[in-house]
Amino acid sequence: MSFPLIFGCMALGGPWDRSEITSTQFDAAHTAVRAAHRAGFELFDHADIYAVGKSEAVFGRILAEDPELRRGIRLQTKCGIRLPGNTGPEGSPVHYRLDRDTIRASLEGSLQRLGVDSVERLILHRPDPLTTLGEAAQALDDLRSEGLINSVGLSNMTLRHVAAFQQVLSTPLTAVQIQMSLAHRDFVETQVLGNQSEGTEYNFPEGLLTHCVADEIEVQAWGAMANGIYSGRGAPEGDPTAEATSGVVTRLAERMNVSREAVVVGWLLRHPYAIRPVVGTTNPERIRACTQAPEAAAHMTHSDWYELWTAARGHALP
Template sequence: MSFPLIYGCMALGGPWDRSEITSTQFDAAHTAVRAAHQTGFDLFDHADIYAAGKSETIFGRILAEDPELRQGIKLQTKCGIRIPGNTGPEDSPVHYRLDRDTIRASLEGSLERLGVDSVERLILHRPDPLTTLGETGQALDDLRSEGLINSVGLSNMTLRHVAAFQQVLCTPLTAVQIQMSLAHRDFVETQILGNQTEGTEYNFPEGLLTHCAADEIEVQAWGAMADGIYSGRQAPQGDRTAEATSGVVERLAERMNVSREAVVVGWLLRHPYAIRPVVGTMNPERIRACAQAPQAAEDMTHTDWYELWTAARGHSLP
C-alpha cells in the first residue's frame, strides 16, 4: 500500500534560474529526500519547470549517489507550462503547450535530468486551448507504448477535461492534481454554498471529486500545507482568522499528540474521497511532522474536522 502523502520536489533546486547548483543546495536536497524516504514517502513529484530543471537534476544526482533510494519509490513529473528563460524563450509570455513535440521533448529532458529510463506518471501541468485533445492523447499513448511512462495525470483542470481525455486516451488516466488545503477550501465550500450568495467567492470543478472516486482516479492536493500559516509560519499581519485557526490546530495537535503540520494535512486525509496531499518542505523535522498526518486523520473526529473548517472560514457555516 502506498504512503498516503506525496513528497513535492519543487524546492529542491534552489532559485528558479539557470545558475549552477551549489554543493550546499545539493547537500540540503539530499538530506530532505533521504528524510522523506526514511519517513515512508514513496512517490516523488517533479515538473520540468521546477527551478528551471534543477530540481530534477539534483534528484538525478541524488539517485546516482544513492542508487538504493531508487528501489521502492515512484516518480511523476509534469510538462506543459512554458516560462520565459526557463522552459520557454526569453522573449515569450508565460504560455502552455501540449503539442506532440513539446510533450516528448519535455519528458525526454526530464528523464535525462532524473537519470531514469521511465517515470510512473506524466502529468499535464495546465490545459492548452490551442492543442487538440487528439494530438495530446496520441502523444501520451506513444510515450506509453515506448515504455517511457506508465500512466497519465492532469493538473489544474476541470471535470470536462478529465472526461474528455478519458475518451481519447488508451493510456490509463490515474491522477488529478489540484490546489486543496484548509486555506484553499473551495472543494468543500462549493458543496454547501450552491444556493448562497457567499458561494460566488469560491470556484471548484463541479463533480470532479465524485467522478474521480467512481473511476478510481487519485486526487492529489498541491499546496496542502497552506504555506504553513496554521502550523508555525507567521500569519499575515492582522489576519485574525488565521491566528484563530492556528490556535485550534495547536489545541488539537496537543490532544492528539501529533504535530501541527499533521493536523493541517490530516484535515485533507480525513475527507472520504482519499485525497493524497503533496508536501514540499525541505526541513527534515517538518517532513517527519507531516508524516504524522495519517495518525491525525484517524484521531480527528467529525466535530474536530468541522471546527477546523469553521475556524478557517472565520464565521459559521450557513
C-alpha cells in the first residue's frame, strides 16, 4: 500500500435530490478530485446512494475528460441501502436489499454513471436480514467471473458477517469499512472497558479488527475526520470536551509542524492495525492538509496518542 488514505466521494455532485448537476458543482468536484489525485490519493470511494447517483455521475464526467486520471486511480463503490426517492421508490421506508437482482442492477448503474467497465471492489453497504448470504455471495461471484469487480468489501457489518461471507464467497473479501475516528472511538473503548460498567456505553463488533488483520483484510475507517469538529469546523456549541480536544490537536499540530487535520487522521494511522482512513472533504486545502497524516502518525508518541484519546473521551481511562 503506497498511500494509506482513501478519498471519499460522498460530497461530490451537489445536494441529495434529482436536480441536474450544475457547472459550479462540476467545477467544484473536478477541483477536489484533481487536488486529491495530485496529493497522492489512489483509491476513490463511492456508493450508489451518494447524491442520488450524482456523485458517481459527476466523477464519470471528470474521468471522461481526463483519461490520464482514470489510469492513475482505483475505484470502489457500494450497494445495498435503499433510500426513498433515491435507490428506493418514493414512500418506501429506508431498507436494505442484497438479493441477486439488486446487487447486479446497482453495480451496473454505478458502472454506467462512472463510465468504466469494472471497479476494484464492490462493497455491501449494510446487511440485509431478508437475503441469505449464499444468494448475495453468488451474485458477487457472478460479477467477478464476468470481470465487473475484482474483489468484495463489507461495510457496517460484524465479525460474524465477515466470517460467514468468507465461507460462502469464492471472490476475495479484501476490505471491511466501519466508522472509526477520534469522535467515534468504540473500536478502542471496547478494548479496555471489557470489565467496566462504562463499557456498556460503547458498541463495536468484538474481534473484528483482529480477525481482519489475521486474514489480511483491509480495515477502512469512514468518518475519519470526525466531521471536522477538532480541526477547524469548530466544536458543537456547549461541548467543552470537543473544545478541549481541539486544543490538544492544535498544540500537537504546532509541535509536529503539521496540520490539525493530519493529527486527527494520524491518530487512526498510529493504530497498529493499518487502518485506512476515508477522507471526505472537498476543500483542496484540507485535502492537502490530510496528506500530512502519515507524518503526524510517525511523530505521534505513545503518550500523545493516549492524550488525544483521553481528551476526546472527556475523562481519564480506568
